[in-house]
Amino acid sequence: xxxxxxxxxxxxxxxxxxxxxxxxxxxxxxxxxxxxxxxxxxxxxxxxxxxxxxxxxxxxxxxxxxxxxxxxxxxxxxxxxxxxxxxxxxxxxxxxxxxxxxxxxxxxxxxxxxxxxxxxxxxxxxxxxxxxxxxxxxxxxxxxxxxxxxxxxxxxxxxxxxxxxxxxxxxxxxxxxxxxxxxxxxxxxxxxxxxxxxxxxxxxxxxxxxxxxxxxxxxxxxxxxxxxxxxxxxxxxxxxxxxxxxxxxxxxxxxxxxxxxxxxxxxxxxxxxxxxxxxxxxxxxxxxxxxxxxxxxxxxxxxxxxxxxxxxxxxxxxxxxxxxxxxxxxxxxxxxxxxxxxxxxxxxxxxxxxxxxxxxxxxxxxxxxxxxxxxxxxxxxxxxxxxxxxxxxxxxxxxxxxxxxxxxxxxxxxxxxxxxxxxxxxxxxxxxxxxxxxxxxxxxxxxxxxxxxxxxxxxxxxxxxxxxxxxxxxxxxxxxxxxxxxxxxxxxxxxxxxxxxxxxxxxxxxxxxxxxxxxxxxxxxxxxxxxxxxxxxxxxxxxxxxxxxxxxxxxxxxxxxxxxxxxxxxxxxxxxxxxxxxx
Amino acid sequence: xxxxxxxxxxxxxxxxxxxxxxxxxxxxxxxxxxxxxxxxxxxxxxxxxxxxxxxxxxxxxxxxxxxxxxxxxxxxxxxxxxxxxxxxxxxxxxxxxxxxxxxxxxxxxxxxxxxxxxxxxxxxxxxxxxxxxxxxxxxxxxxxxxxxxxxxxxxxxxxxxxxxxxxxxxxxxxxxxxxxxxxxxxxxxxxxxxxxxxxxxxxxxxxxxxxxxxxxxxxxxxxxxxxxxxxxxxxxxxxxxxxxxxxxxxxxxxxxxxxxxxxxxxxxxxxxxxxxxxxxxxx
Numbered sequence: 001x002x003x004x005x006x007x008x009x010x011x012x013x014x015x016x017x018x019x020x021x022x023x024x025x026x027x028x029x030x031x032x033x034x035x036x037x038x039x040x041x042x043x044x045x046x047x048x049x050x051x052x053x054x055x056x057x058x059x060x061x062x063x064x065x066x067x068x069x070x071x072x073x074x075x076x077x078x079x080x081x082x083x084x085x086x087x088x089x090x091x092x093x094x095x096x097x098x099x100x101x102x103x104x105x106x107x108x109x110x111x112x113x114x115x116x117x118x119x120x121x122x123x124x125x126x127x128x129x130x131x132x133x134x135x136x137x138x139x140x141x142x143x144x145x146x147x148x149x150x151x152x153x154x155x156x157x158x159x160x161x162x163x164x165x166x167x168x169x170x171x172x173x174x175x176x177x178x179x180x181x182x183x184x185x186x187x188x189x190x191x192x193x194x195x196x197x198x199x200x201x202x203x204x205x206x207x208x209x210x211x212x213x214x215x216x217x218x219x220x221x222x223x224x225x226x227x228x229x230x231x232x233x234x235x236x237x238x239x240x241x242x243x244x245x246x247x248x249x250x251x252x253x254x255x256x257x258x259x260x261x262x263x264x265x266x267x268x269x270x271x272x273x274x275x276x277x278x279x280x281x282x283x284x285x286x287x288x289x290x291x292x293x294x295x296x297x298x299x300x301x302x303x304x305x306x307x308x309x310x311x312x313x314x315x316x317x318x319x320x321x322x323x324x325x326x327x328x329x330x331x332x333x334x335x336x337x338x339x340x341x342x343x344x345x346x347x348x349x350x351x352x353x354x355x356x357x358x359x360x361x362x363x364x365x366x367x368x369x370x371x372x373x374x375x376x377x378x379x380x381x382x383x384x385x386x387x388x389x390x391x392x393x394x395x396x397x398x399x400x401x402x403x404x405x406x407x408x409x410x411x412x413x414x415x416x417x418x419x420x421x422x423x424x425x426x427x428x429x430x431x432x433x434x435x436x437x438x439x440x441x442x443x444x445x446x447x448x449x450x451x452x453x454x455x456x457x458x459x460x461x462x463x464x465x466x467x468x469x470x471x472x473x474x475x476x477x478x479x480x481x482x483x484x485x486x487x488x489x490x491x492x493x494x495x496x497x498x499x500x501x502x503x504x505x506x507x508x509x510x511x512x513x514x515x516x517x518x519x520x521x522x523x524x525x526x527x528x529x530x531x532x533x534x535x536x537x538x539x540x541x542x543x544x545x546x547x548x549x550x551x552x553x554x555x556x557x558x559x560x561x562x563x564x565x566x567x568x569x570x571x572x573x574x575x576x577x578x579x580x581x582x583x
Numbered sequence: 584x585x586x587x588x589x590x591x592x593x594x595x596x597x598x599x600x601x602x603x604x605x606x607x608x609x610x611x612x613x614x615x616x617x618x619x620x621x622x623x624x625x626x627x628x629x630x631x632x633x634x635x636x637x638x639x640x641x642x643x644x645x646x647x648x649x650x651x652x653x654x655x656x657x658x659x660x661x662x663x664x665x666x667x668x669x670x671x672x673x674x675x676x677x678x679x680x681x682x683x684x685x686x687x688x689x690x691x692x693x694x695x696x697x698x699x700x701x702x703x704x705x706x707x708x709x710x711x712x713x714x715x716x717x718x719x720x721x722x723x724x725x726x727x728x729x730x731x732x733x734x735x736x737x738x739x740x741x742x743x744x745x746x747x748x749x750x751x752x753x754x755x756x757x758x759x760x761x762x763x764x765x766x767x768x769x770x771x772x773x774x775x776x777x778x779x780x781x782x783x784x785x786x787x788x789x790x791x792x793x794x795x796x797x798x799x800x801x802x803x804x805x806x807x808x809x810x811x812x813x814x815x816x817x818x819x820x821x822x823x824x825x826x827x828x829x830x831x832x833x834x835x836x837x838x839x840x841x842x843x844x845x846x847x848x849x850x851x852x853x854x855x856x857x858x859x860x861x862x863x864x865x866x
Contacts, residue, residue: 060677107856110863116677118859121810124684125806126852244688248684248685287696289691300678301672
């Protein structure tokens with residue numbers, strides 16, 4: 001996303017190859033080459049569609065054969081039994097496959113633990129379930145369906161050309177879809193889900209919906225590919241359609257090509273298909289399958305990122321990336337007037353229990369507009385639990401949390417983020433495979449201002465400059481040291497332009513100079529109209545910064561007031577220094 | 584509606600078939616729950632063990648009580664080796680699924696290349712032995728498999744629950760770095776567990792050879808059923824895996840008796856989807 005190529009390059013890259021490939025059937029070349037090209041288009045579509053959820057977001061699907069089969073049999077049934085014109089069956093096939101995909105995603109992604117594994121398992125078993133259903137019902141009945149007599153559209157006087165052009169069009173459409181997704185908020189969100197789904201949600205990514213949409217889109221493409229395949233083979237049977245190769249090949253091709261780039265799977269599909277043709281034709285299909293499986297193991301072990309990163313490195317050597325120029329962002333959008341009088345944050349008797357353990361025992365506190373509230377307490381006193389409850393990472397067991405007068409205690413985390421609450425993590429949790437710049441852009445695009453790409457990029461550069469990270473914009477977070485990673489956390493929180501910022505021990509692990517710099521930064525942030533909850537162990541910093549200090553102990557609020565008052569409170573002293581010192 | 588006798592016999596058959604699912608699910612549940620590795624190759628290895636048992640018995644004339652321990656030992660070594668590869672390359676959970684899926688495909692092609700796709704049946708003098716109780720038949724070999732499943736599940740459950748090694752394994756699965764800080768050698772233990780899971784696949788395979796007809800494509804039919812069993816029985820819980828297996832076996836047998844045998848493969852999937860819809864926190 002930090003790469004913004006001129007649009008002419010994209011359109012030239014699209015139109016020229018498309019025109020060239022479309023002209024192939026008109027050339028006087030052996031029919032074999034045309035059908036070989038068709039097979040490559042076919043695998044490009046399947047592999048590219050797989051990547052849209054599984055590559056970008058890291059939820060690996062083993063169910064491509066199921067959606068493929070749904071598409072194949074939708075077309076087979078509609079054309080052969082109901083006489084529906086073939087071209088009309090394609091959207092139906094795509095819609096049915098998408099509905100099945102959305103249903104599976106809906107079931108699986110409501111589960112909180114082991115989602116990735118569960119998703120893979122459900123997708124693999126749904127393949128066999130669908131094939132059983134089709135085999136046992138009149139849809140197939142075990143004898144297969146013949147489609148020889150189905151009338152086909154005639155382009156250039158030949159149905160073969162029509163099938164070829166449809167395959168080409170489908171491949172182009174898949175690539176366009178994969179590219180559009182990757183360039184959109186959806187794609188940025190999916191890449192973030194891949195790295196850290198919880199953080200993505202807290203930064204405002206509607207993770208559940210995004211995964212569902214991505215999988216439905218992916219399934220729809222597979223369904224349409226299946227529809228074309230049905231008339232291409234003109235005889236379909238359950239054994240041939242619900243084959244392990246349809247599950248396996250798209251995965252192999254995507255991983256081998258590089259599944260975090262829209263072009264990677266197409267590259268993989270072209271290489272693998274050509275290699276298969278060169279080495280594994282003729283008898284011994286079973287051995288060929290085994291060889292591909294072995295190749296897959298080697299690719300996963302030795303080349304987990306695929307070949308695309310190498311290609312991209314060369315590409316960027318020729319066409320260097322240009323970083324966007326920084327732009328000063330607008331101040332945080334002010335709260336609506338009727339809400340401005342209310343406290344920014346109002347926690348009322350918030351409780352949270354994990355099984356039998358009560359982590360919060362009814363905490364009541366509020367944050368006034370423009371205030372810095374210090375939140376202190378011994379380890380395990382419930383500070384992080386309170387932050388997690390406010391940001392919606394988990395729902396509070398009881399009590400109310402109001403943000404500018406609006407109840408947020410039961411909202412999912414991404415909605416809370418959209419309202420204007422941002423947080424940092426004590427141990428920085430950047431998205432490891434996104435550049436430093438993209439990490440910050442994401443916060444801006446999914447924050448309350450929901451900026452467009454260009455503004456978010458320009459403002460992200462501003463925030464990187466503000467936190468002293470501008471020269472690291474193109475780096476990956478792993479290349480930063482701890483101090484810089486902490487500041488990246490801050491930059492991400494700032495880019496969201498929150499009206500309430502929750503800082504979770506930003507100072508821990510920093511040295512004196514770095515702490516002074518961070519304190520200056522926090523004051524600056526407040527000057528811009530953001531209210532702050534400042535969780536910290538370092539008392540010097542808490543006293544210096546906070547307007548008021550709240551003290552938590554064992555899940556209960558034991559004191560709240562100005563720093564001087566709180567520090568003299570007998571209970572607070574006994575909690576921190578032991579009972580003997582309290583008197 | 585079938586007669587009382589038919590239904591009762593179906594329930595007995597279902598119980599015994601379910602125990603076999605439990606036996607297959609055991610190794611899978613342990614490696615998923617305690618190693619965080621989902622082994623899609625488990626079924627393929629079980630089937631390979633079955634083919635080896637059959638081959639030793641019918642072609643080489645080696646009875647299963649001689650070939651069995653040998654197969655189990657070799658499979659244990661395979662499990663340790665597989666885990667070494669995962670450790671060596673730092674394989675993630677998803678990548679482990681892809682690798683073990685590929686292993687399943689490779690094993691299927693190897694079986695098909697050596698023994699063809701034909702059905703194979705290992706007939707022994709006890710193949711048709713049954714204990715007769717009134718009008719009902721309890722096939723002896725199935726009963727033996729059931730007892731073996733109960734024995735392994737019970738022993739493994741007790742081992743995990745009450746021994747130091749078992750507790751260490753569970754602690755390591757919960758939070759490996761913290762467990763390591765308490766002096767638990769999770770790495771070493773994980774080799775042991777991975778070997779054990781493969782050994783369980785071998786045991787399941789030996790009984791499958793004695794009970795069922797073998798065909799290479801069987802691998803894929805098991806995946807849906809047995810993973811449903813693992814999830815229903817709660818991941819990482821050996822006794823749960825057995826109970827889940829029995830539950831699914833019963834449901835399938837009753838479906839076959841009442842509705843139509845062809846619909847049995849849908850049963851486990853429907854139960855699983857129903858469970859996940861009703862209780863998404865189960866897993």
